[in-house]
Amino acid sequence: METSAELGMTPIAAGRVVLSDRRTQRSWPADLAPYELSAFPVTQDRYAQVTGLWPSSVRGERLPVEGVSWHDAVRFCNALSRAEGLAPAYRLDSGAETVEWDAAADGYRLPTEAEWEYACRAGTEQPRYGPLDEIAWHRGNSQERMHEVGGRRPNAWGLHDMLGNVWEWCWDLYDAEVYGSYRVLRGGGWFDERWSCRASVRRRSHPTFRIDDVGFRVARTAGR
Template sequence: MHSMVDIPAGAIALRDDRLGTRWEVTLPAFRLGRYPVTGADDVPVASVSWYDAVALCNKLSAEDGFPAAYEISGEDVTLVDSSPGYRLPTEAEWQYACTAGVPAYRYGGLDEIAWYANNSDGRAQAVGQKVANAWGLHDMLGNVWEWCWDLYDPATYGSYRIFRGGGFDDPDRSIGSTVRRRSHPTFAIEDLGLRLAQSVVTA
């Protein structure tokens, strides 16, 4: 079973500086992985596309005895709202959890909390070595970027999806809770991975 953290309900203000828009999202309680999904030697899984990430969520759900959170038919992916299975966080959930519900750019000194260009030796590092945030989440910033569920801007970018958090090769200015990146859902690169989320399903 994956180590999941209970995240309390709350609200988060988001913004898109490119479009000059701001909005607020109210979030029910949910669960988020204590660490990014890892492979060998506890190093984050990376070089996964968004399509790979949702498929991996379903695979890990099955391994841990949960029903699938996604119905996948080719490039058509639908979230099953009532499923307790693993899924990608929304970007609102990700940003809210990143700084433990308190709006901030970071949750500590950069070298203490994150692997990035100045300290990573140019590669992803085993998770859990840096200081966690106030909710016990590790590596929310740095190490690998993390795919989110959301479309970025369908009117302009079509199927592009969002990823958050910064990676091991990024400079300090790119490592912050409000930094938003996007790419085509087939995009995969060595510093882009994922973190599991779960909806809290009540009977």
């Protein structure tokens, strides 16, 4: 099993980010403790090593895993944690419908959307951390297909594919009062127009939803 170093876990210092939602015209600040974030989305090869499954519609070891629900991503985090002798971050009921985050655990987890956006921006205040065609696979340059992770220029903190290629599940509920259990997606995908591939764009979906342009990357709380 790969270690956290081989996973490309990148340390992210404490900081603050201001999030916004275009639908509600609302913005809010978030203060972040130090954490680690994987430099790449989880690949199909890594997902198969941990779970024994190949859920993706187009198979390729270095392609990002897709066709995975939010619940699938949570289960992967726990399985990877157990394989490395770490405490799973999530407590799941027998059907995995109810998920609780144990913030004291040292295992892998999904990033919060604040952690995701802070890491994506990498100290910048612009919608993107570089020219889009250099940093992301999107509808205008992807030939309408996924590409292997790491094929575009990383941001200043060494994180690849934060924009484009596949959308990424985050931990957070999108808007519980309006959308119930829907979870946040970030980053844009290979079939999205340029507008969607921006650091601030929020998308939502049901935690059981699976489609061929949604994947995830993993995080860990620093010092655990």
